[in-house]
């Protein structure tokens with residue numbers, strides 16, 4: 321099956337910008353894919369005389385589906401690198417309370433009652449919301465990931481499923497979930513779109529013994545790790561009292577970072593912590609809306625990026641956000657960084673985290689986080705056809721000055737009018 325979108329604004333997030341382009345990051349042109357892979361991405365508009373690249377493609381592929389992209393922007397699908405998709409079940413139910421009240425009196429008791437069926441229902445809602453908003457890959461951490469994986473298979477989103485555990489009776493359940501999740505990811509229905517990581521919840525909720533077990537299992541299965549790191553000052557204090565070091569140093573000592581690791585939050589990190597993350601190629605995932613809502617703090621994103629850490633972007637769960645909207649998240653990331661100075665300058669700096677850098681966090685850096693650099697997060701020949709199309713004719717794009725700015729500062733996820741994962745168009749409604 322071949323598809324071509326022509327006459328669209330193309331934002332490839334890769335490659336050398338064309339000389340005649342007004343804004344170097346994007347151009348008017350076409351993108352074509354066959355089955356699950358992009359075949360070409362070219363600037364220029366086709367002519368009746370058959371001079372354009374797409375005309376040539378069409379001449380060779382007369383059965384190709386053609387989409388007229390006038391008034392549209394086409395970009396790589398967004399990668400939500402840290403979420404708990406089933407937490408849509410708790411959306412808007414427990415807001416405006418202190419963090420520990422939120423966790424201990426609301427989230428944990430509610431979660432204790434959840435079975436696989438409810439979690440699958442929550443995932444169905446969350447995945448629909450993500451696809452509708454242009455997210456084509458999610459990195460999800462929860463219990464019953466096998467159930468979430470089955471929903472992901474059915475709905476067609478790409479997913480990194482991360483069965484999670486904390487200390488206690490759930491350890492056994494976790495190992496069962498891991499085995500089952502690996503089977504779902506390897507199934508024919510998954511079509512290669514699913515992979516698995518192990519998710520110890522955090523340094524403070526898992527014992528050293530269980531964290532070592534996670535490392536052992538990750539090595540055994542040849543998979544990565546996904547955990548929460550330095551989300552709060554309390555966490556920092558607890559680990560210092562117990563182990564005399566920071567959570568980052570502690571997890572590094574236990575060998576977690578010898579395995580490809582995704583570390584959510586990384587808010588209260590020291591310069592030494594940042595160096596450890598960089599040295600070990602750990603991805604820090606920034607979750608600005610959740611961090612602001614729970615008053616956890618502002619991660620030093622610009623500083624981490626400047627020091628060479630791969631920083632990706634995530635929404636966290638819908639109980640602390642309260643949506644799974646990556647366009648919203650991009651805007652918040654940039655505004656929060658400017659407002660705080662983002663670890664570089666106290667008192668704020670309007671120049672940090674410019675729009676294109678934030679777009680990279682939501683695409684290229686997300687792909688790097690999951691070991692898919694060059695395959696996802698870009699529009700390029702040979703890359704996977706995870707593609708998003710937005711209608712850019714709304715008043716909030718007027719007068720069309722700079723589409724990179726528009727995507728971060730004025731676009732809305734409801735502008736998304738087409739979503740393809742692995743080359744297949746995905747449903748954006750329940």
Ligand SMILES: [Zn+2]
Pocket residue numbers: 402403404548584636637
């Ligand atoms: Zn989280």
